[in-house]
Amino acid sequence: MCFGAFTKPSRKITGSSVRCNKPEVADTGLEHRLVAHLEVIYPDIDPAALKDELMTVMRLSNDMCAPRSHRNDWDQSDVVVIAYGDSVCSDGEKPLVTLKRFLDQRLANLIDTVHLLPFFPWSSDDGFAVIDYTCVNDALGDWEDVEAIAADYRLMADLVINHSSSRSRWFENFKRGVSPGKNYFRTRRPGEDVSRVVRPRSTPLFHTFRTVYGDVEVWCTFGPDQVDFDFTEPDVLLEFARIVRF
Structure with a gap:
């Protein structure tokens, strides 16, 4: 199982929450929905306490905007490139830098999304045996290189959570x-x-x-x-x- 996430063009990867300035569309049911899910998944755990801890970790609150229902981030106009961090290489340059340059020079007018396969430090299976989820494999580049791609393309990345x-x-x-x-x-x-x-x-x-x-x-x-x-x-x-x- 892999987890994919989009980042929007011209927006840096960030952990900030989106506050809702319109009380009438604030997500007042967030805590209730979380408790309902947690009761099913963890029947032997106090769901209210776990909900509080999860909301703290995720930096969530009831004054966030309610999510749009039936939101679809894809349609027939999307064109996606899927690549490993080192799918495109050039001597003397980190592969993620080379990949960004290749996208800009060859594909910028043809695609809108990049699906980047696991770029963490790994021990086998072409990146799918992750050693550390908090850093970029130094052989590929660094977080600034990932952010550079996310600044100009919708970026989807594999988290590998199983x-x-x-x-x-x-x-x-x-x-x-x-x-x-x-x-x-x-x-x-x-x-x-x-x-x-x-x-x-x-x-x-x-x-x-x-x-x-x-x-x-x-x-x-x-x-x-x-x-x-x-x-x-x-x-x-x-x-x-x-x-x-x-």
């Missing part, structure tokens, strides 16, 4: 039994039947890792270097909320 690299700090913490990370990953449950799980991989669904608690089987949908998150843990939801608002 698994991370087995070499990430979170997974190292999981093996050591410390936070953040000690409860972030999906482990095998007693008596769990996974015989009906189908996946296009030849590696086992579970991989055994040595931890401070002994050998633990961790769910690895795509392979042993990509360890799956356990979103039944609210801490995982809150962590990714922080990243989205980074």
